Amino acid sequence: MSRRGRSATLPDAPHHHPVVREPGSLVVRHRSAKGEVADYDFTALPLAPTMQQSWAALFAARCAPGGGWNSLASSRSTWKELRAFARFLAARDQPPRDVGELTVAVWNAWRISRPRTSSGRRQILTIAAFLRPDPRLPQVVREAMAKRVFQVKKAEAAYSPDEYPQLRLAAQRMFRGACLRIRENTVLLHRWRAGALEPGTGQWLIGEALDCLARTGEVPRYVGSDGSRTRIVSRYLRAMGGDNAAATWERLFLNRMEAVALAVLLVADHGLNATTASELPVPRATPDSGEGGFSVYRIELEKRRRGAGRHFETRNITDFGADSPGRLITLALEATAHARALVAEQAPELDRLLLWRTNRPYQGRRDDEVRVGVIGVGLHHTAPYIWGQQVGLSGSPMRRLRKTVNVLHRREPGQNTQDTHDSVYVLPEPQAQQAAAEMIADGIADAVDHAHRTLRARLSDTTRPGDRETVTAACTDYHHSPFTGSATSCRASFLLCTACPNARVTPAHHPRLAHLHQGIENLRAVLAPEVWSADWGDAHARLEDLKMRIGPPVWREALARVTHADREAIE
Numbered sequence: 001m002s003r004r005g006r007s008a009t010l011p012d013a014p015h016h017h018p019v020v021r022e023p024g025s026l027v028v029r030h031r032s033a034k035g036e037v038a039d040y041d042f043t044a045l046p047l048a049p050t051m052q053q054s055w056a057a058l059f060a061a062r063c064a065p066g067g068g069w070n071s072l073a074s075s076r077s078t079w080k081e082l083r084a085f086a087r088f089l090a091a092r093d094q095p096p097r098d099v100g101e102l103t104v105a106v107w108n109a110w111r112i113s114r115p116r117t118s119s120g121r122r123q124i125l126t127i128a129a130f131l132r133p134d135p136r137l138p139q140v141v142r143e144a145m146a147k148r149v150f151q152v153k154k155a156e157a158a159y160s161p162d163e164y165p166q167l168r169l170a171a172q173r174m175f176r177g178a179c180l181r182i183r184e185n186t187v188l189l190h191r192w193r194a195g196a197l198e199p200g201t202g203q204w205l206i207g208e209a210l211d212c213l214a215r216t217g218e219v220p221r222y223v224g225s226d227g228s229r230t231r232i233v234s235r236y237l238r239a240m241g242g243d244n245a246a247a248t249w250e251r252l253f254l255n256r257m258e259a260v261a262l263a264v265l266l267v268a269d270h271g272l273n274a275t276t277a278s279e280l281p282v283p284r285a286t287p288d289s290g291e292g293g294f295s296v297y298r299i300e301l302e303k304r305r306r307g308a309g310r311h312f313e314t315r316n317i318t319d320f321g322a323d324s325p326g327r328l329i330t331l332a333l334e335a336t337a338h339a340r341a342l343v344a345e346q347a348p349e350l351d352r353l354l355l356w357r358t359n360r361p362y363q364g365r366r367d368d369e370v371r372v373g374v375i376g377v378g379l380h381h382t383a384p385y386i387w388g389q390q391v392g393l394s395g396s397p398m399r400r401l402r403k404t405v406n407v408l409h410r411r412e413p414g415q416n417t418q419d420t421h422d423s424v425y426v427l428p429e430p431q432a433q434q435a436a437a438e439m440i441a442d443g444i445a446d447a448v449d450h451a452h453r454t455l456r457a458r459l460s461d462t463t464r465p466g467d468r469e470t471v472t473a474a475c476t477d478y479h480h481s482p483f484t485g486s487a488t489s490c491r492a493s494f495l496l497c498t499a500c501p502n503a504r505v506t507p508a509h510h511p512r513l514a515h516l517h518q519g520i521e522n523l524r525a526v527l528a529p530e531v532w533s534a535d536w537g538d539a540h541a542r543l544e545d546l547k548m549r550i551g552p553p554v555w556r557e558a559l560a561r562v563t564h565a566d567r568e569a570i571e
Contacts, residue, residue: 026056030063033070035349036370040079046090048097055082055099058134073275081126088113100136104144111149118152125149158404158431159397167401168268170391174261178254179335185210185251186337205239210251214338217357217374219248245359249374252338253357256376260387262332263354263379267398269328270315271405271414274398276301278378281351282340283329286316294320297329301415313415339375347372354378407432455545457503464504470494471569472513473503498542510550510558512566517543518559519570 026042042056062069062078069075088110089095096102110127114120128145131137159167191197192207209219220236221229232243240247245255254262266277283297301313319326332353339355356376370377384396406414407425427433457473467474471494481490482500497503498513505513520540524532547555 026052028056028060028063030069030072030075032072036072038072038075040075045083045086047086048095050098051089051096054134054136058130061133062130078126078130081123082130084123085110085127098136099131099134100138102131102137102141104140107141107144116150116152121149121152156400156403158408158429159400160431164401164404164408167391167393167397168265171261171264171268174258175265175331175335178250178258178261179331181250182252182254182335182338189214189252202239205236209236209240209248213249213252214341217249217253217342249357253375254335254339254355256356256358256380256383257387257390258335259354259356259376260379260383262335263384264387264397264401265328266332267401268405269325270299270317271402271410272301273402273415274379274384274396276415278354280353282353283317283333294318295326295330297326299329343372343375343377350377352377403429408435455498455505455542455549456501457498457505458501459549460504460506462506463508467504470497470503472516473497473500473505473509475500475502476504477502495539498539498546505546507558510554511561511563512570513543513546514555514558515562515566516570517547 028040028042030038030040040059042052042059045052045055047055059075059078059082061067063075069078089106092106092109096106111124114123132142132145158164188203188207189210192204192211197204197207212218212220218229219240220233222231222233224230231237232240232248237243240251242248263274263277266272266280267274272280279302281300283299286296286298296316296318299315299317301315317326317329318324319330321327336353336355339357343350343352343355350370350372354377358371358374358376370380384398388395388397402414403425406412407429408431413420463469463474464476467476468478469475475490475497479489481492481502483492483496484490492500498505517540520536520543523536527535
């Protein structure tokens with residue numbers, strides 16, 4: 001219904017949910033919310049036909065609209081674990097033929113066989129979550145699945161103050177070098193297209209080759225009789241100085257390692273995780289960038305693990321100079337301009353910033369790699385690990401780098417709640433603990449000082465039987481003093497009675513305490529400030545606290561009731 005109560009116009013053609021599984025077929029097609037498609041053939045799993053049929057039905061239900069899997073990453077990760085579980089079942093002496101034949105012994109054997117790592121824990125939880133919707137799953141197996149799975153403690157620590165700058169510098173050198181290379185060749189290309197180069201010269205031939213490279217992703221090559229492209233045309237080969245990547249397509253495109261360096265800088269500058277950086281849409285400059293003509297980019301971030309309705313976040317980042325947060329975005333747009341132009345022609349629906357040129361045509365060996373012709377999209381497979389090894393690390397820097405940035409530099413959540421940021425990232429981090437040690441010690445010292453300067457004696461209307469009178473208050477437990485222990489009677493100064501929980505202050509004590517307060521005030525004029533603070537400061541602060549608790553009018557009245565005996569006792 002419209003706002004005015006009119007029926008909405010129906011579409012011309014009837015609407016149907018996408019078909020995820022053909023009747024009688026064991027091939028499930030998953031179409032993600034972004035329109036990406038992947039097929040999963042359950043006949044390829046080493047299972048009995050009835051088990052294949054059951055798994056295909058469960059899988060199709062999750063792939064269907066509203067089934068819970070909105071991205072191909074979800075279905076692909078589950079498919080990976082299903083293949084491992086299928087191989088495990090096939091290796092049993094008597095493999096179960098359907099879901100209803102699964103036993104507790106089989107499930108426990110599967111649990112025990114998994115390594116006590118994060119991947120092993122994920123396999124157990126994924127298979128349990130996949131099989132639970134089947135009503136034929138035995139109840140005893142459900143109870144076995146419900147048992148707590150071991151926790152894996154992550155030993156990742158943030159990079160040290162020496163490691164972090166070196167890592168960032170390595171990424172900057174690689175990416176800035178690529179930017180300068182692409183910028184130089186782009187200027188040459190624009191000069192060729194403007195007719196500013198003399199025809200037939202070496203620079204002109206390079207410009208012509210760059211024009212073909214920008215339009216097709218390839219430099220001019222000979223075409224064989226079967227239509228395949230063979231070696232580079234000789235005149236361009238001589239002009240460009242070789243047929244390797246550096247001499248040809250790297251003139252206008254990032255290579256895979258340079259794309260990883262860009263992703264590392266995105267994490268270092270903005271605290272993103274690897275998946276968010278990999279899938280980052282192309283930032284757009286706002287129409288009105290304000291005074292000064294600075295570019296203000298609107299960055300759209302997605303993190304699916306945050307839950308429905310909270311996946312998306314936007315940030316505005318300004319490029320106002322070399323060290324500004326938005327300068328990296330400006331450079332990234334410049335370095336990927338030619339790759340984005342190619343992708344816009346071949347796959348206009350794909351909106352990604354992190355694009356790079358592959359060294360060879362895509363062979364389709366990995367179903368989680370997105371390719372558009374010769375252009376690779378995002379971070380793939382082992383690229384971050386290879387890059388980390390090239391710069392002297394033991395593996396991928398992405399997780400540790402994000403923790404370093406958000407905990408030690410930005411010091412605020414990065415696409416996490418404050419509770420997650422504090423409990424998962426800050427508290428386990430040794431550097432954060434070390435930095436907080438001095439602050440905690442100061443807090444404890446302040447708390448102790450505050451306790452010494454705060455009235456701890458109890459306020460009461462009257463004394464009670466058994467109370468012993470002191471110079472300043474009534475004592476309820478003379479033999480168990482917090483200052484001198486319980487072995488002997490209290491030997492503490494009468495000035496400490498106001499700091500003792502065993503003391504009781506009644507209105508009868510107010511005149512004497514008010515006179516004491518006034519006497520300590522008078523000592524300020526005859527003692528050095530540091531001496532007065534050391535000897536009398538805490539007692540004075542406790543009397544000030546008492547004055548505020550009972551109120552200035554009562555305090556003035558108490559001063560008017562001071563007797564000769566009170567003055568003698570205080571003096």
